[in-house]
Amino acid sequence: MSGSTLEAMAQAVEESAAVLICVSKKYKDSQACRTEAEYAFQQRKKIIPVVMESGFKPTGWLGALMGTRLYFDMSDARRIPAKMPHLMKELADSGKCGQLVVPKHGSSHHHSAAPSRPSTTCTTKENHNIVVDKWTSADVELWLLKTKLGEYNSVFSAKHVDGMALRGLWRISSDPRYVHELLEKELGMETLGHKLKFMEELHRLCS
Template sequence: MAAAVENSAVVLVAVSQKYKNSNSCRTEATYAYTKKKPIIPLIVESDYIADGWLGALIGTFKYFKLTCESSVQNEFRNIQKEIKNRGLSEDNVNPASETQLFSGKNVPSDDVDCPHSSVLGWTADDVEKWLRDNLMSDYNSCMKEVNGEILVQMVKLSKKTPEFFYSQLKMDFGMNLVEILKFVNALEKLNI
């Protein structure tokens, strides 16, 4: 395990409760951190929020959600880009396909149901209910034309250009920092 970390350019960490509970995984992740290896967290368990040693280790790192097949397919290229950004050239990245690396067998069985597809079908009324459920009903009037497809696009925009996304929430919807954080948290719970 030590040799694998020492010889790696980047360490991918599969963030889940099982990973956190594993002494071997903790040793590997801690060693990678002490060796100053770039760590890329991959969230592989729905609704899991890293805490304890794992939360402290990855707390500020950019992460990728891989909790269902569609998120794996959507994030594969982004993960490759992140690896490249962390020091690997595309020539050194294993040219394996998404299918080879992330077959359905590798997705945790309790995460096979992907809420992404149901969100796409949401109407404006569903979004209104979602806002109410997340204690953000003050925004029902300014988001009256937002449906599930637009929510999915908002999530994509927040990942591609976060600064622009946050500034638009402030300008278009009049959100302050706390409200933006609540809204982003509610979006993240959708596991899109």
């Protein structure tokens, strides 16, 4: 693994709320995957194992890393529709905003309060003055390109998905089964990897 690749991997782990590990023989035999998984463990990130190979029993470093962690068995494609909502909920719980900053009445100081549900106003971490609610469809397309999901630009544009629509998706993410069906049937997002990536990026954007 080259220096630039290693640095990019480390940054991705550090900025993640949770790290999925794909449990298979190829994953176990990959030095790059091992480095990434062990770094996630070192950084105390939430690790979510997803079993991708039927009959594979993880041993060694991968078996130790899994330990008694909750895992999702998706080695059989027929199980994915039933397992997907639970996995999305696990990711959603990992990406929830822990605290909401609320100004005190009559004071310029702030205090923190735990919200009972996700904040109704989504702002980017890069600049909290940018309110996602005000995004146009073109802004959403730029965001999709940035998150390497640009192949869905045309369908998002055709469905008039703007910032308010993204906020709507964020607010209903507590119902992962419905979101899973919506992404697939309405927005043409059929692959498991793309759905998980989209939801992770959405939670990162709105938390």
